[in-house]
Amino acid sequence: MATRSPGRSASSARCCRPVTSWFACIGPRVWRFTADDIRCWADVLRAEICTAGLLAPEALLDLALAFHHAVRDDVPGYAATAALLGQRAGGDYAYYADIAAFMTNRPALLRSARWIEDESTVPGRCRHLVLARRSALES
Known part of the structure; x- marks a missing residue:
């Protein structure tokens, strides 16, 4: 089907x-x-x-897919998912596009949110999640 x-x-x-x-x-x-x-x-x-x-579960699904593609280093898959997240750029879930960009060590295009921590901490943590998962899959 x-x-x-x-x-x-x-x-x-x-x-x-x-x-x-x-x-x-x-x-x-x-x-x-x-x-x-x-x-x-x-x-x-x-x-x-x-x-x-x-809407909320669909945005979260896209963020989970972005994480999956970032871990697998699947650039075309990530690009497609990032485009879907970018479509939400004006909505309540616009910061998901920022998180997805941070996971792949790319600069966030919109910077849609102000983070509680400094500007370098959040991207570093997002990237660390991807690298830790990638390392766990390789071992």
């Missing part, structure tokens, strides 16, 4: 498995997803979120 969410191409919005089969993945295999599995899982979640008409 193919699902399509707004703003996504048909090829990136294809779903590899029916929704019900995703629940079977929760168990010992959950940390062994391939890149295609992650994209399909995200497409299923995005379709359900869009159907429900919720």
